[in-house]
Amino acid sequence: MYECMENNEVESERVRGQERDANGRETIGQAMDESVPVTRQAKEAFEKEEYQTSYLLYSEQADACPQDLVVRRNRCVVLLKLKRYEEAKQEIENVLTNLRQNGEKTSRESAAKTYVLNAACLLAMGQVLDAIKVLRSSLRETVQSPGEDVHQMHFPALCCAVGKLGRDWMGAYYADRITEAEKPATHSSRDGRALKMVPSSMRIQKDQLRRLVSMTLKGRLAEGRSFLLQSWGLQRRLGRHVLAMFRAYAYLQAGLHDQALKDANMALAYSPGDGHWARGHAVLGAALAANLEWQRSALHYRHAMELEPGFEEFESCAQESAEKLSMEEQRVLRTGGTKSYSKWLEEEKERNLPEFLKKRPKYYYYYEWMKKRIAEFYPVLPDPVLDKLLDLDADELDMLLQYPEAIQGQVTEFLDVYETKGAEFLATYRTPQLSWDEVKALQNKAALGIEGEEQLDVSLLEHLPEDTNHALLGAGGRGELTEAERSGLPVRPQLPPDAARDRMALEGSLQDRLKLLEHRAFDSSSTPPSSGADMDAMD
Known part of the structure; x- marks a missing residue:
């Protein structure tokens, strides 16, 4: 002795x-x-x-x-x-x-x-x-x-x-410290001094708690004595993580798995070393296994085994939990360890989420929708050209995709710039705006018609009856129908006057833009692409 x-x-x-x-x-x-x-x-x-x-x-x-x-x-x-x-x-x-x-x-x-x-x-x-x-x-x-x-x-x-202390005495000592930690705190009667209070319907009596903690120490006497040696030798109270760990094991043996899981999470959260406590991961793995959460249980048991390699208890429990996993999960855990398996679990969780909960970049769904619409005309485009199209204003790109000639002209323009100037220049390239002469020329061409096309007789428009504005009819309370409605033709709903003027202004600018693109597409189909010098002059 x-x-x-x-x-x-x-x-x-x-x-x-x-x-x-x-x-x-x-x-x-x-x-x-x-x-x-x-x-x-x-x-x-x-x-x-x-x-x-x-x-x-x-x-x-x-x-x-x-x-x-x-x-x-x-x-x-x-x-x-x-x-x-x-x-x-x-x-x-x-x-x-x-x-x-x-x-x-x-x-x-x-x-x-x-x-x-x-x-x-x-x-x-x-x-x-x-x-x-x-x-x-x-x-x-x-x-x-x-x-x-x-x-x-x-x-x-x-x-x-x-080293002379017995298991029963240590079990009683730890149980008494847990009971003291559960007493109401001075600042709040709802909280314990060091541990959260267990609901009265689930709380274990003191004598039973002593017996359960003593059973927990079976096969773990050396570890239990080390906690006492650290506490008494350093003149400190038993750590909150130690008390939570023993209470988690006690409630596990009592069959109260939900409370055991709460205590196990608390033990690991308050453990020293930023969560690098093997016993904390082991008790959390045991609580998760009791709640049939085999993936997280295997992860924490594996973590405990990595922190204390060669410890028989951790290795056997890790093997038991790993057997509940799929073959792919076992392979990832065995070859990559906890880091690879944690990453695999995060990716698997992301894959199984509903689409509206998945983490997506900003405007992800808009870009995917536009890519599908562009692929209908151009299944394969260089990435810089595709990115440049997606960078266009949403209304402008939507309008271009409604007219094949317009999207053809825009893509042709971007491809010319990309092939002659490169991807970096294309990223900052801005499409030239319509000049006044170009606008007048397009208006004249639209009024007179293109060669080979049938021209519209404008005089026929003068004999058509003017359509009725529903906004005015509603204000007057007359409830009359328009000529188109009387004849049973489909009628496009009219906007209020202010909204109609704004819409006409927007459509006018977009139509001018489309006319220019159609004109350029027509010219590019009949003449060879412009040289690099011409592009420099245009800039």
Whole structure:
């Protein structure tokens, strides 16, 4: 029992100058260095495991100088080796009495060594909880900052003491800490101090919780002891992630899978290391498996296995969850690990979403619709030319696609620019606007007709009766029909006067644009394409 504490050796005389008597004077131990025959002989006998001889020599030295605390601590160590635990306990209590009398004059290192020896005596006598209490008290009194020498000398004794704790005691301890964390917080009675309160209809009673946590520790005692060692050694409360983890396992065993899943998510969310806690992923994997979410369960078990490779529990659970997946998923998880499988799950989720929920770029559906309409005329176009068409104004592109000659002229123009100037120039290219002469020429050509086409007799239009405006009829309350309606012909609904004027203005500009494109398409079909010099002149 005592041998597990690495600092259980007789102290060297070179540090004894730190001890002081009740009057503040340095004890006789200062003058006792390695040259003192009795002290040197006692230590040599201890190293040769001649403990009885060492004890007699240290006793002789202690009787000569009762205030020498180093000699008396060394004699306590020898008594422990001789398994005379009661005498060792009495010896260390006398040393503690002298330390309390010295008060602030006692060094922290000397006090820590004495407390550790006291805990060692209690451990030797089987009083594990008392030993832990002494060590925790010593940590509070003697340690100023973690990592210093005084702090480190407690850990061998604390490890030895924690290693003696049983599973039932630890289960009760963790269950009590969970119960305390569930108590209403001071700022809100609806929230717990460290854990969210479980609904009363689902809450497990304290005795049952102790039993379930004890069952959780079966096969996980070393891990459970490590949490206690970190908490007590660093003088901190048990982490919220640890309590949530134990409560998740307890509710899993109780069959309350929904609550277990909430606690498992909480354990991983509050875990140290930005979620890189293997046990947190393992408990979440177990909760997800209980809720039949095999994909996420396999993912988290695999993550736990990657964080702690070779851990049998994680490997077996990961294999069990992976067997529930499809062959493709197993292949992705086996070859690519958690990163590849996470990406695969995201892509699969995106594929299975309804179309209106899928993430699409801005104007995605407009571009897809226009691509289909353009493909009816030009199934294959260079990407820069297609992008340039889609970059046109929506109304203008829609109007072009309604007239084959117009879209032909526009595509021909863009292809000429692309072939002569390249894709970069086409991206910034702007179609030349109609000049006044071109507009007049188009108007004249439309009025007179193209060669070979039948001309329209304008005089016939003068004898047609003027159609009736429904807006005026509605305002007058006459309810009359137009000539077209009386004859049963299909009638295009008329807009109000203001909207009709705006529509006519828009259609006029678009019609002029279409006429120009038709004219250019006609010219391009009869003459060879313009040269690069002509394009430069046009620009």
